[in-house]
Amino acid sequence: MLAIIGGTGLSSLDGFEPATEKVVATPFDDDEVRVQFFNYREQEFVFLPRHGAGHAVPPHKVNYRANIWALSEVGVKSIVAVNAVGGIVDSLGPGSFAVPDQLIDYSHSRKETFFESGLTQVTHIDFSHPYTNKLRACILRALTTVNENSPTKHEVLDGGVYACTQGPRLETAAEIRRLKRDGCDMVGMTGMPEAALAREMNIEYASLALSVNWAAGITDALISLDEIHQILANGMEFVAAVLKEVIQDTGR
Ligand code: HPA
DSSP: OEEEEEOTTOSSOTTSOOOEEEEEEOSSTTOEEEEEEEEETTEEEEEEETTTTTTOSOGGGOOHHHHHHHHHHTTOOEEEEEEEEEEOSTTOOTTOEEEOSEEEEOOOSSOOOSOSSSOSSOOOOOOSSOSOHHHHHHHHHHHHHHHHHOSSOOOEEESOEEEEOOOSSOOOHHHHHHHHHTTOOEEESSSTTHHHHHHHTTOEEEEEEEEEEEOTTSSSSOOOHHHHHHHHHHHHHHHHHHHHHHHHHHHO
């Protein structure tokens, strides 16, 4: 079964058939995770708002382990994560999409593994390619289809390196210059440890990233939250259409 993890701007799934809900108890700080079940064209999938239903949990406080564990518990085998990002490369201006194929993790102090206690042996996952190619291809196909049928076109970057920063503050201009030197194309705060935890649980994982601002110092303007919210509001209908295509495609 497919899961969609909604990020900033996608705390609920409007326009889909009504959901049933399951509250999954987890061993991670005893947090409960509310997983919503949906049907789209007879295809069952689940939705989980990463920051909670009211979008009140900041990126560094998200209980990533509880979320991924709960999804695994209800039978999820693949995850499409929606991530808002700041664009670093020229092709990722506000309103454009990326389906990253690599990441660098600059976050810290997050609980980032299931493999730390009660082990019979030390466990290391292979994480050379953090995103599942099959799922990336599926998202890219969906983006092409929706772009063809939509009056508003969005640029799409196939690939790119996602930098995960700690937040909740945005970066300094010098930090973004460093990320650029490191080869990063976009920056967000929620890509990790989510992707690694999914790999630890053997769940396919890919990201649909929406650029909502130019990263700090890329232009002379300061980053405006109002503008970010505007881009999110404009982009979400398109995102919902892309997700519908992905759900149908993964069910085929
Ligand atoms: N930096 C980090 N995370 C973000 C940004 C950004 O500029 N925009 C959206 N998420």
